[in-house]
Amino acid sequence: xxxxxxxxxxxxxxxxxxxxxxxxxxxxxxxxxxxxxxxxxxxxxxxxxxxxxxxxxxxxxxxxxxxxxxxxxxxxxxxxxxxxxxxxxxxxxxxxxxxxxxxxxxxxxxxxxxxxxxxxxxxxxxxxxxxxxxxxxxxxxxxxxxxxxxxxxxxxxxxxxxxxxxxxxxxxxxxxxxxxxxxxxxxxxxxxxxxxxxxxxxxxxxxxxxxxxxxxxxxxxxxxxxxxxxxxxxxxxxxxxxxxxxxxxxxxxxxxxxxxxxxxxxxxxxxxxxxxxxxxxxxxxxxxxxxxxxxxxxxxxxxxxxxxxxxxxxxxxxxxxxxxxxxxxxxxxxxxxxxxxxxxxxxxxxxxxxxxxxxx
Numbered sequence: 001x002x003x004x005x006x007x008x009x010x011x012x013x014x015x016x017x018x019x020x021x022x023x024x025x026x027x028x029x030x031x032x033x034x035x036x037x038x039x040x041x042x043x044x045x046x047x048x049x050x051x052x053x054x055x056x057x058x059x060x061x062x063x064x065x066x067x068x069x070x071x072x073x074x075x076x077x078x079x080x081x082x083x084x085x086x087x088x089x090x091x092x093x094x095x096x097x098x099x100x101x102x103x104x105x106x107x108x109x110x111x112x113x114x115x116x117x118x119x120x121x122x123x124x125x126x127x128x129x130x131x132x133x134x135x136x137x138x139x140x141x142x143x144x145x146x147x148x149x150x151x152x153x154x155x156x157x158x159x160x161x162x163x164x165x166x167x168x169x170x171x172x173x174x175x176x177x178x179x180x181x182x183x184x185x186x187x188x189x190x191x192x193x194x195x196x197x198x199x200x201x202x203x204x205x206x207x208x209x210x211x212x213x214x215x216x217x218x219x220x221x222x223x224x225x226x227x228x229x230x231x232x233x234x235x236x237x238x239x240x241x242x243x244x245x246x247x248x249x250x251x252x253x254x255x256x257x258x259x260x261x262x263x264x265x266x267x268x269x270x271x272x273x274x275x276x277x278x279x280x281x282x283x284x285x286x287x288x289x290x291x292x293x294x295x296x297x298x299x300x301x302x303x304x305x306x307x308x309x310x311x312x313x314x315x316x317x318x319x320x321x322x323x324x325x326x327x328x329x330x331x332x333x334x335x336x337x338x339x340x341x342x343x344x345x346x347x348x349x350x351x352x353x354x355x356x357x358x359x360x
Contacts, residue, residue, distance in 0.1 A: 048304035095342035110286035113293035135272035151236035172217030174236035199346035208353035243307035265336025
């Protein structure tokens with residue numbers, strides 16, 4: 001797997017760009033003498049650069065890609081009026097955007113390579129996108145605990161089996177927690193036997209108090225940078241998603257790392273391509289989504305990104321090949337994987353709780 005780091009566009013910058021583009025007629029306006037263009041909003045480091053280059057050469061369409069770190073950043077950008085043509089978002093964000101009437105249906109006649117997408121993944125995503133009308137799956141994954149065995153041995157901390165093992169004061173200075181609120185709260189919600197999609201304020205308050213008590217021994221809260229901290233040896237342990245785990249494992253000393261799925265279970269997610277309702281270059285958007293479902297392109301992106309492919313035509317031998325290596329992967333969960341769903345207005349309990357944690 002080949003992986004390179006890119007500079008992330010901050011949410012504040014994206015929003016300022018959005019307002020500028022709205023005043024200039026939107027991101028999708030073909031301003032260069034009618035030149036065909038496509039404006040994409042995607043997670044950072046989530047597509048091989050070669051994939052864009054080949055698409056541009058094959059179609060003559062110039063691609064502009066902005067990136068973000070968390071789903072929660074996307075909706076304000078789209079609601080501001082910015083005209084992105086294609087966006088990549090996760091299951092629960094799809095559900096929320098549909099509720100706000102921000103997406104347009106996919107014309108499946110223009111995406112013949114949709115037949116390559118795994119039917120089980122489509123059925124799973126249909127819980128958030130009824131009839132699979134608005135989203136085409138791209139990757140899927142889950143979250144667990146990733147740790148450096150050597151560093152835990154050095155501080156005499158047992159290897160984790162449970163989410164509660166992340167609340168050990170002996171981890172002070174060696175622990176990184178997620179800054180994405182849904183990923184962060186998954187840790188404590190599953191630890192207590194609650195749903196990762198809880199909308200119960202009392203349950204979320206219990207989790208918030210756990211995180212406030214944990215904070216003195218948390219080195220940092222971050223999302224995309226976690227894998228670099230683990231790779232550099234600056235941290236010993238973190239909740240991490242499966243694709244990022246594979247990146248660190250392949251780039252680092254493979255004897256040192258282990259990934260476990262905690263005994264209480266975890267979340268799983270599906271990221272998918274959608275077309276915003278105010279998109280301008282709709283035909284080009286369909287062309288791009290169909291291209292991303294193509295066998296060779298799916299393979300290229302799977303090798304680059306490291307998450308589990310949803311494309312039946314693409315071999316997935318490399319996905320978490322840690323599973324084949326003794327001591328590198330342990331699943332204690334007994335298959336308890338829960339798809340993330342939209343929590344609607346209850347998201348404020350998550351964000352308010354996270355603000356309390358940061359302010360404590």
